[in-house]
Amino acid sequence: MKPKIYIDGQEGTTGLQIHDRLGERDDIELLLIDPALRKDIAERKKLLNSADIVILCLPDDAAREAVAMIENDSVRVIDASTAYRTAPGWVYGYPEMSKSQREKIKTAKRLANPGCHAVGFISLVYPLVSLGILPKNYPLTCFSLTGYSGGGKKMIAQYEQEKTPDLLAPRLYGLTLRHKHFAEMTEVTGLTRAPVFCPVVDDYYKGMATTVMLHDDMLCGKQTSRTIRDELAGYYAGQRFVKVAPELGSGYLNSNWGAGTNDLMITVSGTDGETLLTARFDNLGKGASGAAVQNLNIMLGLPEETGLI
Template sequence: MIYNIFIDGEAGTTGLKVASRLASHPHVHVLHLDAAVRKDMSARLDMMAKADVAILCLPDAAAIDVAKAASTMDVCLIDASTAHRTNPDWAYGFAEMDAEQRHALASSKRISNPGCYPTGLIALLRPLINSGIIPPDADITVPAVSGYSGGGNAMIAMHEAGDLAPHLAYATDLAHKHVPEMQLYAGLDKAPLFMPSVGNFYAGMLVHLPLHAHQFSTPPTASSLYNLLRDWYADSALVAMGADRANDLGGQTSMAADSLAGQNNMELFVFANKDESQFWLTARLDNLGKGASGAAVQNMNIALGIAEDTALV
């Protein structure tokens, strides 16, 4: 069976990546609007009426507007913006989050695609909180770095003009828009201290979770944390450990942020110091892949009842 898919915002960074992934998808046909009417609400709604799934690759305000306009339509909406991520009426599109999430996505007509940074943090922290070894009231710090494509067309243009610094920190007001979904879906009682930054590379990211042994209900070992995460994602096609054991870089001498650029999977790592009083957990992914367009295609597959890794591996 062939399904009709409409990408609202197909000319943007995420929209182009979604279209690229769907080009090789055996079960979908992508509907296109003429460039002259891509911002015309009536034309977009007409296209949604013909679609089985519409993927919204829009700024937050525009995504809210089109979701309201399409509120009575039966089309499945997948919103790649931040707008609906903490809205209980929208299923959160991180399928690997827990055992029930795939069912929630398969049965929902409104799906919010996760943010790239939250995808990494939730993958690392939610299993620890749900397993009871980290309390929900823990003080959590999240240093992270992303490729400059995460800043959209404006930051890409800065790079092309030679105006982008080799490495820059931002969101120093501690009010990054990803923090609410990090807190909600990781299972925290209070907001994590999020420290994002951008490197001078196109795509890829590292999301770090530093922890002290005293933060755990029972002090773990690096191996026990590795095994917990490995078992949590054992049935996942797109999330796995990046090495065969804890304290291992998977045969590499360092951890490059862009190693998964262009891919749709996520790798997890666990490190500890010699006496295991400090732990360093890391998620590595492509901010445009598993952190955006790849996740949107995965969620589309789940919503349509297709194998979730179709066109992604």
């Protein structure tokens, strides 16, 4: 019997992308709601309790309400909102963190899909903390450049249909330094000192470049850009979707690298005493819907790349 999957909130940007990735597959049964009933509580509740795995693509409060409607104990949940990313009892959905994380995802009843900026940050910072290279109290700074699709339908319409001159240049946001991904960036990596994080949105559809800057003499051991690159390459060796560039960065790094895929590329750059770490990926791929499908595959015991590029 094919596993039944229900996407609650498939009308949004992430939900549509997940639906597109799952709609052509013949190894699952995709439960669909009548468009006229998509806000009908009774119909949604029926589908939420009929699926083997539910994928929630909803705002935080709506995601909490949906979880509360699930009474069938066998239903497993992947939530793409911010609501549960640091919640007790929920597994964080970045399988490349460690072997144990992938095993946790495989058996998870409740899984929180990572935030896009957080994926970039965690892919760079978690391994270095885990390897004992980056002190947990290091004063980290991070900026993360993203395409406008990460802002959802409203922002997409602004850039594509209602563009004003201020949208032609990069725009910094999250200026309170408490962006909604901030909590998971700090907690998942085990940092004891919160990073200073500033996201930037620019006039292109999708793609993300998340960058962390380091002073080598504040790290543990005698580190250089080359040793850090080699350590990260070893950490991610054998991973299907996360790769480390073989050479130190030079020239330009385009922030729309990997658009349309579930790939993430880490590039280490630097000079004497200073290192620049950059993770590039599709904010709608490894940063959202692609990650959800990868996690779904792991939970179903399927090859992780099933239905993904």
